[in-house]
Amino acid sequence: MHGFANPKRFLTIARWLTPLLLVSGLAIIAATSWYGLFHAPAERLQGESVRILFIHVPTAWLGMGGWSAIAIASLVELVWRHPLAGLAARASAVPGAIFTALCLVTGSLWGRPAWGTWWEWDGRLTSMLVLLFLYLGYISLSQAVSREGGSSRIPAIFGLVGVVNIPIIHYSVLWWNSIHQPPSISMGKSAMSGEFLWPLLLATVGFSLLFGGIVLARMRALLADIQAEARLRRKALGAADA
Amino acid sequence: MKAKHQRLVLIVIALVALIGASLLAIYALRNQASYFYVPKQMAESPPEVGQAVRLGGMVQEGSLETLADGVTVSFIVGDGEATVPVRFSGILPDLFVEGSGVVAEGRLEADGTFMADNLLAKHDENYVPRELQDMTEHQAEQVVAETTTGGKAE
Structure with a gap:
């Protein structure tokens, strides 16, 4: 793992991996959305509104996965002082927040026809909204730290503490x-017909690839920022010496 | 002990303490954070008469009736252990059918009837294509058993 700690080596890999992930992710999402809109069968009780499943569920999983990534990267940063871990955590926050927001919006649109309500202050819905607020807090905190100066350990600690919400979201429908409704898919079990299950899993692969591509693109941008700043600082010092 | 091991141990202890604290908080919240009462809870510790609460459960087969005024429906909500009679005047949600889940917002009357102001449909975790609905129940069950793996996730 420490081989990837070198930003130079990371950049040579990320340079070709970023477009690959973005393009393949978008292609799979387009294909599964097409299937979902035009070929998936209507559901026995919910009818046509089930088609939003192929966006709602992958964005929900990745919204939760994004914070898990922040927590793992924060742990690696705090314990091993891995130079890229902090960047990876910061880079995961924006796509994580966007996917969480998409999950809330699609869930609200789905809730109106399926349950008869746009929003309810229910355990699952509320804990997902809390996740969005955690993301917004994390983004402001890490931006403040990188702009105003300060220890990058503060957002890392916030990232670790916030991970408590992830099991709460998962178990909210069980506790x-x-x-x-409780989860349709758990380890080795599915209460979903194949017509819904396999395209859903494929859509999740597509959204994950897109997520990874966005994270790499943002990490490259953050690294470029750091390099540009370092160069400016050297120049300023050089001018002061002369 | 190396510095990074010290940090690792410190963080693990902090995380364990944090998770323990949240579990205690969740345990304390277990009734308050529930979105609705199930009939069993309503029978054991009923809310005050007139207090706004939600009742959730299954609409019992054969219990749905339209009353003489034409706009009020009555049905029985059960959870397999207890039942509560419910009355509601208004438009029923699309997914509201006998044998399906429902969440009723309203209040418990003195005679034990639940007067609902609003009904929300609750669907289960099973996703089955509509074509299966037209088959006989037995055929549909077979197809569901074949196309879903591991049976109901319960």
Whole structure:
């Protein structure tokens, strides 16, 4: 793993991997969305509104996965002082927040026809909204630290503490009576017909590739920022010496 | 002990303490954070008469009736252990059918009837294509058993 710690080596890999992930991710998402809109069968009770499943569920998983990534990267940064881990955590926050917001919006659109309500202060819905606020807090905190100066350990600690919300989101429908149904898919089990299950898993692969591509692109941008700043600082010092 | 091991141990202890604290908080919240009462809870510790609460459960087969005024429906919500009679005047949600889940917002009357102001449909975790609905129940069950793996996720 420490081989990737070298930013130079990371950049040579990221340079070709970024477009590959972005393009393949978008292609798979386009294909599964096409299937979802035009070829998936209507659901027995929910009818046509089930088609939003292929966006709602992958964005929900990746919204939660994004914070898990922040927590793991923060742990690596705090313990091993891995130079790229902090950047990876910062780079995961924006796509994570966007995917969480997409999950909330699609869930609200789905809730109106399926449950008869746009929003309810239910355990699952509320804990997902808290996740969005955690992302926004993390983004402001890490930006403040990088702009105003300060220890990058502060957002890392925030990232670790916030991970407590992830199991709460997952178990909210099991611990508390909830309007949201319990998970359809768990380890080795599925209560979903194949017509819904396999395209959903494929869509999740597509969204994951897109997520990875965005993270790499943002890490490259953050590294370029750091390099540009270092160069400016050297120039300023050189001018002061002369 | 090397510095990074010290940091690792410190963080693990902090995380364990944090998770322990959240579990205690969640345990304390277990009733308050529930979105609705199930009929069993309503029978054991009923909310005050007139207090706004939600009731969730399954609409019992054969219990749905339209009353003489034409706009009020009555049905029985059960959870397999207890039942609560419910009345509601208004438009029923699309997914509201007998044998399916429902969340009713309203209040418990003195006679034990639940007067609902609003009904929300609750669907289960099973996703099955509509074509299966037209088959006989037995055929559909077979197809569902073949196309889903591991049975119901419960």
